[in-house]
Amino acid sequence: EIVLTQSPGTLSLSPGERATLSCRASQSVSSSYLAWYQQKPGQAPRLLIYGASSRATGIPDRFSGSGSGTDFTLTISRLEPEDFAVYYCQQYGSSPTFGQGTKVEIK
Amino acid sequence: EVQLVQSGAEVKKPGESLKISCKGSGYSFTSYWIGWVRQMPGKGLEWMGIIYPGDSDTRYSPSFQGQVTISADKSISTAYLQWSSLKASDTAMYYCARLGIEGGPRNWFDPWGQGTLVTVSS
Numbered sequence: 734e735i736v737l738t739q740s741p742g743t744l745s746l747s748p749g750e751r752a753t754l755s756c757r758a759s760q761s762v763s764s765s766y767l768a769w770y771q772q773k774p775g776q777a778p779r780l781l782i783y784g785a786s787s788r789a790t791g792i793p794d795r796f797s798g799s800g801s802g803t804d805f806t807l808t809i810s811r812l813e814p815e816d817f818a819v820y821y822c823q824q825y826g827s828s829p830t831f832g833q834g835t836k837v838e839i840k
Numbered sequence: 841e842v843q844l845v846q847s848g849a850e851v852k853k854p855g856e857s858l859k860i861s862c863k864g865s866g867y868s869f870t871s872y873w874i875g876w877v878r879q880m881p882g883k884g885l886e887w888m889g890i891i892y893p894g895d896s897d898t899r900y901s902p903s904f905q906g907q908v909t910i911s912a913d914k915s916i917s918t919a920y921l922q923w924s925s926l927k928a929s930d931t932a933m934y935y936c937a938r939l940g941i942e943g944g945p946r947n948w949f950d951p952w953g954q955g956t957l958v959t960v961s962s
Contacts, residue, residue, distance in 0.1 A: 821885055823948065825946055
């Protein structure tokens with residue numbers, strides 16, 4: 734099973750700042766089968782990024798994904814008030830797993 | 841519009857059985873894998889398993905194999921998650937979600953259902 738480790742656990746930032754979230758895999762993620770989701774309190778997760786770097790339909794371009802192999806990054810270029818949430822990475826290879834999440838909170 | 845609508849919250853006692861549902865609409869139900877994700881209180885997301893309603897091919901996470909059963913009734917576009925004997929540790933929010941593209945099991949979840957809260961308590 735591929736273990737995904739997200740860092741940091743919590744990111745304290747102000748609106749307008751840049752957020753950089755990391756997702757590191759215990760072994761190589763094949764074909765960049767890596768997705769990112771956003772979850773707000775009391776809501777279901779929402780897909781942001783798939784294939785490591787492709788934005789889902791309707792996702793603002795301030796969200797971007799990058800990386801390959803074992804190291805992946807989600808970047809939010811300028812935080813908007815509605816971006817404060819928990820973010821999860823997921824690898825969807827042969828036995829899919831999620832990371833433990835990174836909480837982006839208002840500083 | 842693609843939608844997944846889940847059944848309502850459940851309160852059960854340990855040892856009881858339960859089957860929760862997820863009804864898909866707005867797309868060809870038999871052409872996309874659909875799966876289940878657990879979120880225990882205050883915790884992260886856990887991938888449980890997926891099913892292809894077209895032929896009922898089912899894949900489970902090793903952590904959930906033998907603990908739950910995933911099924912689907914394509915005649916009514918509904919997927920199910922069931923337990924034969926609940927434990928207190930099954931208390932969680934359960935989400936269903938469709939895989940993003942037709943056919944293959946190796947892709948992302950999109951969209952998601954609204955979640956079903958299962959509480960198991962004596």
